[in-house]
Amino acid sequence: MPAERLLLLGVNHKNTPVEVREKIALSAGYDEPLTALKDVKGLKEYYLLSTCNRVEFLLVEQPGMNVESAIIEFLFGKDVKEDDARNYLYILEGQEAVKHLFMVAASLDSMIVGETQILGQLKVAYRHASKLGCTGPLLNKLLHKSFSVAKRVRTETLIGSSAVSISFAAVQLAKKIFGNLQGKNVLLIGAGEMAELAAEHLVGQGVGSVVVANRTLARALTLAQRFNGKAVSMDELVAQLENVDIIISSTGATDIILYKEDVKSVMRSRRNKPLFFIDIAVPRDLDPQLNEIENVYLYDIDDLSSVVEMNRAGRDKEAVTATRIVDEESLKFERYYQGLAVKPTILELRRKVEAIGAQELAKTIGKLSGLSEHDRKHLEKMISAINTKVLHNPLMYLKADSCMGRDNRDKKVATIRELFGLGE
Amino acid sequence: MEELNYLLYISVLGVTTVAMAAYLVFFISQNKAVRKVARAILVSSGVLQTLYIVSRYMLTGHTPITSQHETVIFFAWATTWAYLSFRWRYTVKNFGTFVAILIFCLVFISSLAHRDVTVLVPALQSAWLPIHAGVSLVAYGFLSLAFCGGLMYLLLERELKAKKFGFFFERLPSLEALDQLNSHCITAGFVFLTLGIVTGSVWARQAWGTYWQWDPKETWSLITWFLYLVQIHQRLTVGWRGKRAAVMAVVGFLSVLFTLWGVTYFLGGVHSYAG
Known part of the structure; x- marks a missing residue:
């Protein structure tokens, strides 16, 4: 069972000529396209940013689905062939997408690096998406993080203070x-x-x-x-x-x-x-x-x-520091995101095993008679001891650090879920 | 004593040079840690200068402001402490670098003059010596700060007018700050200068029997005093400021230097002791 995918699709001033961007730009505001997107199957969470220099989709895909084509069609319309559209588009996944979002928020991807408008635009876009219930726990967390990254870049570098204008x-x-x-x-x-x-x-x-x-x-x-x-x-x-x-x-x-x-x-x-x-x-x-x-x-x-x-020259140095901050923060987020996948699995696993124990205990107690309070306690203790011992190895397996530096947590989660029949 | 005195002098020379070098490094790199170090070195230079003057006092038995060497060292000392006292009250970005260079120049010039201990001529054997000469040199200290501020003003003003932003643009404080500095230093310097002239005049009455005898040094002091007076007066009445005030600060200081050296070497007169 593959985990959900975090995807970012977009066009901006760097990759896409203005003639194409003009057509894509969402001139009618956010509410209409956001509502229209509710019909796209496989979208778990999403948000949409549209400025004069970029249109970007950030979305979480439901496991096992692929929404790329649907989104591309949504962006470019039916008239443009998907292959042509892909030439203009950048599609980023997972940590790359996180990093890109942080770069945009910190105004490092802007045409005028360091300008302050973009963060406001990002916040407006997010407000619309969350109001319509399009974002979920992951995007909420991610977008809030992007705001704080932008703030950190602004306070720790001089990039904002010498915005070129x-x-x-x-x-x-x-x-x-x-x-x-x-x-x-x-x-x-x-x-x-x-x-x-x-x-x-x-x-x-x-x-x-x-x-x-x-x-x-x-x-x-x-x-x-x-x-x-x-x-x-x-x-x-x-x-x-x-x-x-x-x-x-x-x-x-x-x-x-x-x-x-x-x-x-x-x-x-x-x-x-x-x-x-x-x-x-x-x-x-x-x-x-x-x-x-x-x-x-x-x-x-x-x-x-x-x-x-003159300001522009000084700013290049600052951009290096700013990019380092973005890298650092996107790595932190990735770690959090990874943990997110393991933790719910652990919880689910524990809940399932404990539920089985409790169920069987209730059945058994119903059939037995003349059990003293003392005996009952011992039975309960036994069940909980069995649970703990059965869970010990699978939990250790899940929590263990990556093996030889390779990150295989996704795989481990999938294995455990399959073995114990979780999520069914 | 003489050995200690010499040792102190060598360390003044060394430490001041290092202070100037540190300030230059800071000026170029704008690294704040370097500034801290530079400032500490300058303070030690100030302390060493004080110790040197004290030891010189003990060595000669009178206030050491009589020979050329002593006068210039005292000048450097006054500039250093005028700056440090100023710095303590408020900061002007990168002012220290310019002052450190000036202090170094003074200390260096003092090393060119002979360090022999001279016997005091009878006219100078008076309690007025430390008062008159000391106060005058403290005035010079403040006026030399105004000179540095004026120089910085002119450098920045030139870049702002020409719209060519070079090395100094980023490194200098605002014109307003420099103009303020200029005004404060000149006011302080002027007060001391006035005191110096008045005490000198009183002393002259005692030593030579007349308050004023148009000796070249006296005349030039008066010219300098008028230069600063005009400046202060014009600032208060019609608002002379900015470039004109900066130029005046530089011109005034040149007049100070001429009074100190030019008069002695070119004009002579009864006042020419230091030599």
């Missing part, structure tokens, strides 16, 4: 200039997405207040509300420069909106406190000559990209 680079530079960002004020010019993201990072670092300036005041107001800040019109721009420290500009304007003279005039009333300008607009919003003013630092999108490049 423009907004991270902006925060890093701001820290080099201001040291502590607490109490520093941010001005967003234009309400673009990139600016919003960068502002979010800065707020995460504890900046004081956020001011939003936008051509349409309504949009500025909505964004300002998000950060508990205030909205101003574009005419107030120069006046605002007196109170803010970090300026992120991303308007769609075709011309320069802030000139060197504008900023220079403000520096005196600012008492020369540094100003950090980030211009992520293309074409640029800010006069490149701003950078020539003392205590003013101007970075455009290309300058930030070079900081991003």
Whole structure:
């Protein structure tokens, strides 16, 4: 009797071109496909992850079943031949699957290694699957473990702290200039997405207040509300420069909106406190000559990209450490998983033998008469002694360490189950 | 005594060199364990310098700040302890490396001057000697820290402005921290410098009969003092900071060095004892 199989099937940005991924991506949310999968025979536990870069199935197969073809058909539809589909797909089993899941959770398999979104996506996917009752004890354990592995990687390596992104680079530079960002004020010019993201990072670092300036005041107001800040019109721009420290500009304007003279005039009333300008607009919003003013630092999108490049180099080292952590944890899980197979067998075996003893004892006592309490106790003792002695060798056999380093626990479990007729 | 004195000097030289080497290793590797070792070695260097100055005091019978050698060693001692006292209050990333290099330079320069014990000229036989010279050199200690901070500021500022992130970018603290350091050290140094000039003036009244006689050393001290005064004043009134303040810290320190050596060698005057 073969044990259940842990399988992972998936496509990601590495193996599969975007045209294929587009077709597979589950755009309608999780609930529909998860429910549809309930019809697939042989699926014991499963969960599904879909992001813009990957679609992955993690499943536990019922013993003796093979669900690969069914899942492939589910993913690619009937139009794609299975052989073609297999070219795009990776299918991992057992420990390999565990390791892959941990790599994904720890953001080591991401397109942007170290980005933090993936863990959130994983948690959402898991929540859906567990809500619909698709996961069982093994996947519950495994997914929770993957969250803690991700956390361990994040705390023990620097991989997360130097996530390669423009907004991270902006925060890093701001820290080099201001040291502590607490109490520093941010001005967003234009309400673009990139600016919003960068502002979010800065707020995460504890900046004081956020001011939003936008051509349409309504949009500025909505964004300002998000950060508990205030909205101003574009005419107030120069006046605002007196109170803010970090300026992120991303308007769609075709011309320069802030000139060197504008900023220079403000520096005196600012008492020369540094100003950090980030211009992520293309074409640029800010006069490149701003950078020539003392205590003013101007970075455009290309300058930030070079900081991003610098971070990338340092991160490779961290990835090695992170991968080691993942290896370690997947090995630990494998050991746990193995034990899981032996332990229920031991329990079942013990229960079966004890049940036989108790049954026969009851039968015998029914037929005997005039048995004293003392005699009864002795009979019971005898039965339990026989049970223990009969079980001794099979249990030792099950619990014994692998022989000559070869792991044959699965086989041993199968043998015992067959001999004692367990699970029937 | 003379042997012990010599032995102490050799160990100061050795230990300071090792301290600087350890700080350099830390600066390059950024290994925290190395920093701990480097710091411990620097503290031992500070202790040895103290012992050396004490033994020199016992050897010469007066406060050892009269010859060129003694002055520079005292300068190194002041810098070391100014740094350690500072470090004790708050840390500035990798500041120690720059200071250790400076301390090493001073100790090394002291080894170039002769170590002979000179007989004190009558004018210097006064209780004012340790006060005036000691306070002045402690001022120099703090001002030399400001110099290191200014140098670090300029290095980092250059990389930030040019957007070329090299060796120093990762290893230096924030501009803000360096500017703060600069301001603190200059303020402390300025207070001691003022005290040094005032005590010197009082002593001059006793020794030469006049508070101020425009001797080159006096003049240059005053120039230095004004350089720092302007800087502090401008910071308080119009917010001079950052690059300008860093440049001023470097210029001020060059003026300090000129007052200490330049005046003696190029200008002479009644103040030129150390030589």
